[in-house]
Amino acid sequence: MQWTTLLTLALAVPSSAVVRFHCSQLVTQRLDPLVSPGLLPSSHVHQIVGGDSFNATMDPKKDMPASSTCTSCQFTDDFSNYWTAVLYWRAQNGSYKRVPQLGNNQFEKANGGLTVYYMQDPIYDSGQKSKVTSFQPGFRMFIGDIAARTLAEAAKFRQLTYTCMDTWTTRAPEMTLFPNRTCKEGILTSLRFPTCWDGKNLDSPDHMSHMSYPETGTFESAGPCPSTHPVRTAQVMFEVVWDTKPFNSLPWPTDGSNSLVWSFGDATGAANHADYIFGWKGDALQKILDTPTYMNDTGFNLQSVDEMNRCVQKRVVDEDIDGWLPALPGGFQAQYAPAST
Ligand SMILES: *[C@@H]1O[C@H](CO)[C@@H](O)[C@H](O)[C@H]1NC(C)=O
Numbered sequence: 120m121q122w123t124t125l126l127t128l129a130l131a132v133p134s135s136a137v138v139r140f141h142c143s144q145l146v147t148q149r150l151d152p153l154v155s156p157g158l159l160p161s162s163h164v165h166q167i168v169g170g171d172s173f174n175a176t177m178d179p180k181k182d183m184p185a186s187s188t189c190t191s192c193q194f195t196d197d198f199s200n201y202w203t204a205v206l207y208w209r210a211q212n213g214s215y216k217r218v219p220q221l222g223n224n225q226f227e228k229a230n231g232g233l234t235v236y237y238m239q240d241p242i243y244d245s246g247q248k249s250k251v252t253s254f255q256p257g258f259r260m261f262i263g264d265i266a267a268r269t270l271a272e273a274a275k276f277r278q279l280t281y282t283c284m285d286t287w288t289t290r291a292p293e294m295t296l297f298p299n300r301t302c303k304e305g306i307l308t309s310l311r312f313p314t315c316w317d318g319k320n321l322d323s324p325d326h327m328s329h330m331s332y333p334e335t336g337t338f339e340s341a342g343p344c345p346s347t348h349p350v351r352t353a354q355v356m357f358e359v360v361w362d363t364k365p366f367n368s369l370p371w372p373t374d375g376s377n378s379l380v381w382s383f384g385d386a387t388g389a390a391n392h393a394d395y396i397f398g399w400k401g402d403a404l405q406k407i408l409d410t411p412t413y414m415n416d417t418g419f420n421l422q423s424v425d426e427m428n429r430c431v432q433k434r435v436v437d438e439d440i441d442g443w444l445p446a447l448p449g450g451f452q453a454q455y456a457p458a459s460t
């Protein structure tokens with residue numbers, strides 16, 4: 120997998136065509152203003168980072184920078200919200216416990232959350248070559264399929280992966296389904312969004328069809344955008360570190376099933392998905408994308424990890440999401456792949 124090699128390079132070699140920064144946990148609860156706006160609680164638990172104007176509604180006309188008092192992201196002009204589902208561990212007795220999160224490599228002091236990348240170029244260790252278009256206020260997107268339970272269904276989405284971390288910096292191989300063994304240092308999920316925009320719609324009914332993958336190849340192989348989606352954007356990627364260490368001494372199932380389960384019941388890993396609501400101040404993101412940058416070192420407004428950690432929101436959905444639970448919050452039980460696959 121070519122992207123694996125490039126990502127490993129990005130972590131090792133000074134590069135100038137990627138912005139990499141961390142966002143600490145803002146809140147973890149059942150809210151989903153993209154797929155179920157206004158629903159309180161929404162179906163399953165999410166972990167959310169970014170501006171603290173996040174709430175159940177998120178009207179596309181909301182001025183996110185003006186409505187926020189802080190952001191849990193390192194760039195202080197970024198009031199976007201980024202979120203994913205959360206992982207639970209299913210014990211042999213059928214009880215579930217939430218898998219804690221960690222700050223990523225080089226962001227060890229962060230309170231969980233996720234690392235965000237905006238990539239301008241596929242070959243990002245050899246200098247910035249491309250101009251990419253920023254997203255705009257009101258823009259939002261989703262990637263993945265929460266109903267997917269098979270490898271074939273997961274394969275419709277490129278680059279939503281799991282890495283079983285034997286060391287803190289293990290970044291390969293990337294797998295499309297959950298690791299089926301104990302991962303000594305935890306699990307890394309990497310979620311990459313499509314990079315071609317239709318240039319018109321800030322959203323679409325499925326929150327995906329206003330975006331497209333390149334017509335051929337991938338972002339990493341510099342594949343061209345299709346004529347229906349001609350505007351090349353930065354590649355947005357999230358990395359999330361799941362701390363499975365507290366469970367590593369518990370027995371792994373012997374019947375071929377898995378101990379890992381997403382908060383909405385997927386116990387295969389095929390339904391890995393991610394949500395993004397753009398909320399950068401003014402043209403701050405476009406300026407960053409236009410500037411040859413090395414990781415976070417751009418001369419733009421940055422805050423410390425301690426400051427990021429201080430931007431938190433109170434849960435509005437009052438329920439236990441962290442104890443040993445007989446069912447996942449929202450009533451889900453682990454669902455495995457259909458027997459026919
Ligand atoms: C969300 O925030 C907006 C203002 O930013 C407010 O008008 C709205 O009532 C809030 N919705 C919920 C469900 O909290």
Ligand SMILES: *[C@@H]1O[C@H](CO)[C@@H](O)[C@H](O)[C@H]1NC(C)=O
Nearest residue numbers: 210211212213214215369443
């Ligand atoms: C189920 O197993 C876990 C892990 O061994 C344990 O901590 C928990 O108390 C058990 N729950 C019940 C209801 O027995």
Ligand SMILES: *[C@@H]1O[C@H](CO)[C@@H](O)[C@H](O)[C@H]1NC(C)=O
Nearest residue numbers: 294295296297298299300375
């Ligand atoms: C575990 O996963 C690996 C990688 O996907 C696969 O090659 C292997 O066959 C799996 N092992 C079992 C016991 O399912």
Ligand SMILES: *[C@@H]1O[C@H](CO)[C@@H](O)[C@H](O)[C@H]1NC(C)=O
Nearest residue numbers: 193225414415416421422423
């Ligand atoms: C930027 O990230 C590097 C690691 O890549 C870290 O050492 C440095 O402290 C960060 N700078 C700021 C201002 O956060």
